[in-house]
Amino acid sequence: MDYFLTEEQQMIKEITAKIAKEKVRPVRAELDETEEFPWDIMKVLAQSDLFGVYLPEEYGGLGGGVLENCLAVEELGRECIGVATTYAASGLGAYPILLHGSEEQKQKYLPAIASGEKLAAFAVTEANAGSDAGGIQTTAQRDGDHYVLNGTKQWITNGGEAEVYTIIAITDRTKGARGASAFIVEKGDAGFSFGKKEQKMGIRASATRELLFNDCRIPADRLISREGTGFIVTMKTFDVSRPGIGALAVGLSQGALDIATEYSRKRVQFGKPIISFQAIQHILADMATETEAARALVYATARYIDSDAKDISKYSAMAKLFPTDVAMRVTTNAVQVLGGYGYMREYPVEKMMRDAKILQIYEGTNQIQRNIIGQELNKEYGRIKETFF
Amino acid sequence: MDVIVLLKQVPDTETKIKIDADGKSIDTSDIKWIVNPYDEYAVEAALRLQESDGAMVTILSMGPERAVEAIRTALAMGADKGVLVDDPATEGSDALGKAKVLAAALRSMDFDLVFCGHRAVDDDENQVGIMVAELTGIPHLGMAVSIEVADGKARIERPLEGAKVTLEATMPALVTFGGAHAVWNPRYASLPGIMKAKKKPLEQKTLADLGVSPDEVGAQAAKMQVTSMGLPKERQAGRVLEGDTDEKAKELTRLLHEEAKVI
Numbered sequence: 001m002d003y004f005l006t007e008e009q010q011m012i013k014e015i016t017a018k019i020a021k022e023k024v025r026p027v028r029a030e031l032d033e034t035e036e037f038p039w040d041i042m043k044v045l046a047q048s049d050l051f052g053v054y055l056p057e058e059y060g061g062l063g064g065g066v067l068e069n070c071l072a073v074e075e076l077g078r079e080c081i082g083v084a085t086t087y088a089a090s091g092l093g094a095y096p097i098l099l100h101g102s103e104e105q106k107q108k109y110l111p112a113i114a115s116g117e118k119l120a121a122f123a124v125t126e127a128n129a130g131s132d133a134g135g136i137q138t139t140a141q142r143d144g145d146h147y148v149l150n151g152t153k154q155w156i157t158n159g160g161e162a163e164v165y166t167i168i169a170i171t172d173r174t175k176g177a178r179g180a181s182a183f184i185v186e187k188g189d190a191g192f193s194f195g196k197k198e199q200k201m202g203i204r205a206s207a208t209r210e211l212l213f214n215d216c217r218i219p220a221d222r223l224i225s226r227e228g229t230g231f232i233v234t235m236k237t238f239d240v241s242r243p244g245i246g247a248l249a250v251g252l253s254q255g256a257l258d259i260a261t262e263y264s265r266k267r268v269q270f271g272k273p274i275i276s277f278q279a280i281q282h283i284l285a286d287m288a289t290e291t292e293a294a295r296a297l298v299y300a301t302a303r304y305i306d307s308d309a310k311d312i313s314k315y316s317a318m319a320k321l322f323p324t325d326v327a328m329r330v331t332t333n334a335v336q337v338l339g340g341y342g343y344m345r346e347y348p349v350e351k352m353m354r355d356a357k358i359l360q361i362y363e364g365t366n367q368i369q370r371n372i373i374g375q376e377l378n379k380e381y382g383r384i385k386e387t388f389f
Numbered sequence: 390m391d392v393i394v395l396l397k398q399v400p401d402t403e404t405k406i407k408i409d410a411d412g413k414s415i416d417t418s419d420i421k422w423i424v425n426p427y428d429e430y431a432v433e434a435a436l437r438l439q440e441s442d443g444a445m446v447t448i449l450s451m452g453p454e455r456a457v458e459a460i461r462t463a464l465a466m467g468a469d470k471g472v473l474v475d476d477p478a479t480e481g482s483d484a485l486g487k488a489k490v491l492a493a494a495l496r497s498m499d500f501d502l503v504f505c506g507h508r509a510v511d512d513d514e515n516q517v518g519i520m521v522a523e524l525t526g527i528p529h530l531g532m533a534v535s536i537e538v539a540d541g542k543a544r545i546e547r548p549l550e551g552a553k554v555t556l557e558a559t560m561p562a563l564v565t566f567g568g569a570h571a572v573w574n575p576r577y578a579s580l581p582g583i584m585k586a587k588k589k590p591l592e593q594k595t596l597a598d599l600g601v602s603p604d605e606v607g608a609q610a611a612k613m614q615v616t617s618m619g620l621p622k623e624r625q626a627g628r629v630l631e632g633d634t635d636e637k638a639k640e641l642t643r644l645l646h647e648e649a650k651v652i
Binding site: 008019049 | 576577578579580581583584
């Protein structure tokens with residue numbers, strides 16, 4: 001469908017699609033098998049200046065917004081969301097600096113992220129703090145001109161590979177949610193190291209590691225915004241990053257639909273291509289309809305956010321929730337359409353189904369997204385006096 | 390140093406080709422167009438000279454208005470300027486007609502080297518580059534997989550069956566490029582490159598501008614005519630022979646002899 005993209009947006013889509021098709025598609029099965037980090041592909045994306053699509057021009061970016069980011073993420077995700085997650089997670093690490101960082105912090109960190117010279121990562125999750133970010137135990141103690149970090153972050157995408165990390169740590173435990181703060185940590189800071197690389201069900205090309213802070217001393221100017229704003233920084237970051245997860249899901253769904261449809265036209269049973277059977281047509285029709293609906297929601301939400309709207313949490317959660325549930329169904333159905341072939345690793349759809357699952361989990365489980373939407377509905381309707389019945 | 394790359398816009402190699410109703414050409418109504426891959430290697434080679442020797446890279450193409458898109462692609466990769474010869478009278482030209490137009494365009498341009506793919510993946514004629522060299526009166530180095538420039542000479546390598554030959558010519562010279570995507574690994578256009586490409590100079594010329602008479606080119610001047618065009622037959626499904634090795638060998642021999650009639 002024509003989404004009336006600008007010429008620039010269309011170009012971002014085309015160039016990313018070309019790179020994804022030529023550089024990602026041929027190696028995605030191998031990357032899944034070997035769990036090798038896709039540095040070669042990241043370099044190609046960097047050479048085409050794709051890491052800066054959503055960053056302002058004064059920091060070396062292209063001056064686009066959430067929609068531009070979503071377009072690039074979707075096209076990469078169409079071939080492999082393991083590779084696409086690596087790309088998208090760098091943006092997730094950059095957003096806290098972009099949204100809440102000081103001018104000095106932006107000048108210092110964003111240009112290298114925009115050029116793709118350095119990858120970024122964002123670290124909130126811990127062993128006992130997932131959906132409940134209130135359970136964070138990593139601490140940051142002020143000591144003169146420094147903060148001293150102690151604790152362990154878990155399951156951090158791009159962990160070990162990224163150079164720039166934005167992390168959430170507790171600066172004042174007595175203040176509860178208002179006691180958390182956001183910091184920038186650099187790879188190589190004394191007392192900062194990495195745990196082992198996790199072995200995952202899907203998105204195996206992406207690197208997931210623990211971040212270990214052991215009396216890690218960082219200069220006080222690494223604090224993002226003020227002490228106590230860590231949760232606000234986190235929520236605002238997720239508000240703009242969640243449509244990106246939706247975009248990964250749309251790309252993945254499209255990729256699965258592409259394969260299932262092509263296969264159905266070629267696979268002959270009972271003397272006919274199986275696409276001539278309504279049983280298959282109806283599955284494909286649902287896959288296509290849901291994928292398009294998910295895309296429309298992601299684009300609309302991204303545009304709304306880019307208009308500098310304030311009340312974006314509900315829509316942002318929807319733009320993560322719906323497309324990722326769709327991706328799980330669509331990839332599962334792609335395996336069903338391919339039957340025995342679909343279940344074999346020689347064909348790409350079983351990987352797509354394994355990959356899809358993480359979309360319903362990371363950047364806030366889909367249950368958490370429903371909580372956000374539910375709470376926002378409650379607030380919204382609490383402000384309305386009119387009765388509807 | 391000035392390098393001119395001759396570039397042709399061709400149907401995407403992944404486009405499903407349909408034969409036109411006339412039975413002599415392809416139906417171009419529903420086609421995605423790309424830069425001829427071998428010309429893309431030529432662009433890459435020229436851009437490497439731009440980086441190493443500060444070469445000025447100009448793209449020269451002939452074709453209808455849509456060919457502008459192909460030139461812009463090369464400009465987005467980093468070429469400096471473009472020239473398109475767009476004249477309806479050139480339609481239906483054979484290889485010699487096309488070479489005459491390109492050679493005429495070259496006469497009004499400065500160049501030390503002319504690059505192009507050794508063939509275009511649409512007609513696969515392997516002729517235009519060589520003819521342009523002849524009409525221009527410059528040496529031709531064919532099917533290069535590498536190029537070096539030093540002391541007013543161009544040196545290329547060309548693979549032979551199980552060997553490699555190094556060839557050299559004094560510039561100005563024309564080099565046609567062979568190899569494969571993996572040999573040249575042509576760069577992707579960067580996003581800022583795409584933006585800048587829109588502002589780079591792109592000149593459009595007609596036959597009158599080049600001083601070429603319409604009688605010399607086009608379908609009526611073509612010395613070679615396409616008489617028919619057809620798609621390959623759809624391949625039949627393979628057959629798997631059953632039995633032990635002896636039985637399978639016997640059956641295979643019988644089939645090759647009686648059905649395929651090749652032995």
